[in-house]
Amino acid sequence: MSARELVSDSAVVVGRELADGFEETCDVVVVGSGAGGAVMAAILAEAGQRVIVLEEGPYYTPDEYGAFQPTESFRRIWREAGMLAVFGVGQTPVIGLSAGRCVGGSSVLTGGVCFRIPSHVHDHWVRELGLVDLSEKSLERAYLDVERKIRVAEVPVSMRSASTDKFVRGAEHLGIPIYPTRRNMDGCVGNARCNFGCPSGAKMSVDVSYLPDALRRGARVISDALVERITIERGRATGVSGRVLNGPEGRPSLPFRIHSRTVVATCGTLHTPILLMRSGIGRATPALGRNVTLHPALRVSALFDEALSGWNGALQSVYTDHFADEGITLVGVYSPVNVLAATLPGVGPSHRRLIAEMPRHGVFGAMVHDEGGGAVRLGPGREPILSYRMAPRDLVSLRRSITILAEMAFAGGAREVYLPIFGLGPIKSVTEVRNLEVAPMDARRIECVAFHPLGSARMATDAKRGVVDPNGETYEVKDLYVADGSILPTSIGVNSQVPIMTMATRLAWRLAERLSQAGPKARAE
Amino acid sequence: MTQGGSRDSRDWGRRVLTPSRRRTIFALTEALFCTEDDRGLVPPSREFCDRVVEEFDLLIGAGSSDLRRGYRVLAFLIEWLPLFFIGALSRASRLPLARRLAFLDRLEHARIGLLATLLVAFKLPLTIIAFERPPELRLTGFDRETLASRRIVAGVGRT
Numbered sequence: 001m002s003a004r005e006l007v008s009d010s011a012v013v014v015g016r017e018l019a020d021g022f023e024e025t026c027d028v029v030v031v032g033s034g035a036g037g038a039v040m041a042a043i044l045a046e047a048g049q050r051v052i053v054l055e056e057g058p059y060y061t062p063d064e065y066g067a068f069q070p071t072e073s074f075r076r077i078w079r080e081a082g083m084l085a086v087f088g089v090g091q092t093p094v095i096g097l098s099a100g101r102c103v104g105g106s107s108v109l110t111g112g113v114c115f116r117i118p119s120h121v122h123d124h125w126v127r128e129l130g131l132v133d134l135s136e137k138s139l140e141r142a143y144l145d146v147e148r149k150i151r152v153a154e155v156p157v158s159m160r161s162a163s164t165d166k167f168v169r170g171a172e173h174l175g176i177p178i179y180p181t182r183r184n185m186d187g188c189v190g191n192a193r194c195n196f197g198c199p200s201g202a203k204m205s206v207d208v209s210y211l212p213d214a215l216r217r218g219a220r221v222i223s224d225a226l227v228e229r230i231t232i233e234r235g236r237a238t239g240v241s242g243r244v245l246n247g248p249e250g251r252p253s254l255p256f257r258i259h260s261r262t263v264v265a266t267c268g269t270l271h272t273p274i275l276l277m278r279s280g281i282g283r284a285t286p287a288l289g290r291n292v293t294l295h296p297a298l299r300v301s302a303l304f305d306e307a308l309s310g311w312n313g314a315l316q317s318v319y320t321d322h323f324a325d326e327g328i329t330l331v332g333v334y335s336p337v338n339v340l341a342a343t344l345p346g347v348g349p350s351h352r353r354l355i356a357e358m359p360r361h362g363v364f365g366a367m368v369h370d371e372g373g374g375a376v377r378l379g380p381g382r383e384p385i386l387s388y389r390m391a392p393r394d395l396v397s398l399r400r401s402i403t404i405l406a407e408m409a410f411a412g413g414a415r416e417v418y419l420p421i422f423g424l425g426p427i428k429s430v431t432e433v434r435n436l437e438v439a440p441m442d443a444r445r446i447e448c449v450a451f452h453p454l455g456s457a458r459m460a461t462d463a464k465r466g467v468v469d470p471n472g473e474t475y476e477v478k479d480l481y482v483a484d485g486s487i488l489p490t491s492i493g494v495n496s497q498v499p500i501m502t503m504a505t506r507l508a509w510r511l512a513e514r515l516s517q518a519g520p521k522a523r524a525e
Numbered sequence: 526m527t528q529g530g531s532r533d534s535r536d537w538g539r540r541v542l543t544p545s546r547r548r549t550i551f552a553l554t555e556a557l558f559c560t561e562d563d564r565g566l567v568p569p570s571r572e573f574c575d576r577v578v579e580e581f582d583l584l585i586g587a588g589s590s591d592l593r594r595g596y597r598v599l600a601f602l603i604e605w606l607p608l609f610f611i612g613a614l615s616r617a618s619r620l621p622l623a624r625r626l627a628f629l630d631r632l633e634h635a636r637i638g639l640l641a642t643l644l645v646a647f648k649l650p651l652t653i654i655a656f657e658r659p660p661e662l663r664l665t666g667f668d669r670e671t672l673a674s675r676r677i678v679a680g681v682g683r684t
Binding site for chain 2: 444
């Protein structure tokens with residue numbers, strides 16, 4: 001079987017079609033099927049462990065989600081129908097947050113950009129935080145393994161859209177070096193809607209890369225299975241319990257229970273801490289749910305003289321780390337036209353006039369390598385509440401990034417620039433945008449999004465500063481591991497897909513070794 | 526196919542808006558997407574507004590109870606803000622179209638960011654829905670049949 005063979009319908013147990021609850025026994029139960037969970041499942045299954053993966057979201061094949069209109073995609077495979085928001089505290093914008101809720105998790109919704117963790121971040125983790133196992137060198141083998149399996153390759157120049165080209169030319173005029181991104185694609189034709197599911201099935205998300213491997217090696221994936229609690233006996237995790245989402249209108253209904261020797265939580269930065277808190281964990285690890293970083297991001301749109309039809313090309317084909325010292329990474333970006341239309345200023349006729357100019361619009365984005373300031377808390381319902389207080393330095397970087405993008409647009413020949421500031425009309429000169437950068441302004445007028453929540457169950461060398469140890473095992477409960485974005489010790493300043501998968505790979509290798517050393521007698525009966 | 530696109534057992538099709546909230550969303554849709562001609566503002570067709578409201582209802586319905594509660598509050602606020610914001614002794618949904626548009630315009634330009642965010646909370650999903658399908662999709666200049674159509678590029682394919 002080839003690496004890109006799709007997960008077959010028969011291989012995934014579709015929870016909402018079950019007539020009864022269930023009780024199962026396995027070696028390892030993995031909660032979540034995204035970038036962390038799929039990697040853990042594949043490697044542990046390969047090592048001979050009996051693995052069950054439980055995914056809260058539904059299962060769709062790539063052919064199915066690739067045919068979704070954007071709103072169908074929101075409704076079916078995005079968490080909170082694409083309207084997940086982070087509550088800004090103080091001078092902080094309200095931040096729209098992207099997260100997947102389906103078999104494959106957020107990897108189905110990424111733009112496919114693949115970065116390794118920058119060297120200076122690795123160095124910080126090793127030297128300042130004492131996490132000696134997280135050096136660039138010690139993760140090299142895991143990086144290579146991930147990049148091979150998800151087919152990471154440089155985006156060719158031919159896949160750049162005319163929209164991206166305009167900003168690249170502007171950057172060249174300003175002396176800003178631009179580099180091609182690397183992405184996990186096979187057969188990308190530049191549909192520019194990766195975030196809503198690839199119509200060409202080109203994105204090597206984990207549902208087409210790692211999960212088929214896991215299934216072939218005997219792992220079982222169950223969709224629509226909401227884990228509510230980790231079972232803990234005498235300080236050890238012994239399984240999970242929850243309910244299948246097949247009640248009226250998808251409400252929790254049939255109960256299930258899994259007995260296992262090891263539990264791996266990979267529900268992501270928002271839901272892993274919630275699952276742990278609901279299971280009574282957190283008293284001895286005060287960092288649980290805290291220190292969340294987001295990489296706050298924005299995009300600037302610019303009107304050029306000629307038609308660009310920016311939807312023809314790879315969604316994200318170039319980047320620059322030229323402003324890394326200021327905590328800024330710039331990345332080329334585009335989105336479906338109706339999504340871009342929604343971000344243009346105006347209401348009624350004035351808004352419609354701008355939408356009619358859409359073919360002449362170019363777009364480019366920026367994200368900030370933030371200090372953190374986010375917290376995940378239990379909400380009144382099933383979903384967590386995420387708040388975020390933006391550090392003053394990060395707000396400065398965010399506003400600075402707007403100026404840089406506008407300057408690139410003007411240098412590339414833009415006639416007008418539309419900034420991500422609510423109620424602001426077209427900007428017609430560099431002077432205007434520079435003045436705006438230093439003018440007093442309510443930060444909540446900045447339109448801000450985030451795609452990489454990290455750090456709510458961070459790895460550290462002791463329980464006072466972190467939730468998991470360098471092996472990914474929680475300090476409070478033995479045999480309970482975390483292997484998703486929540487364990488990253490700090491913000492990384494780049495897209496988090498490959499870093500999460502690489503960390504999960506390293507943890508899975510170690511766990512496989514540990515479980516095999518413990519021997520079959522220790523297996524859950 | 527239905528208005529909301531293809532349906533199967535995995536799409537619960539849950540609708541959550543009460544009749545009064547549907548009226549609020551309908552009124553917002555009319556104002557957000559009206560056009561103008563020599564005689565003044567022209568509201569979009571009733572069919573268009575009905576489609577947008579229906580799909581918005583499905584979208585909110587796909588979220589959690591927290592999201593639905595949140596939108597109930599936001600819809601209440603935007604419905605009653607004209608009284609405090611433009612001094613109109615009327616709910617937003619009962620304002621004449623021109624006044625409603627002026628209200629939304631004032632909201633978007635509010636110096637207090639949270640007020641502008643209130644508008645964006647509706648403008649964003651409603652615009653995405655409104656311009657997702659023809660004929661409105663065509664107004665964006667997008668030249669593929671649908672937003673899920675593949676781009677055809679000669680010589681580019683899977684390895």
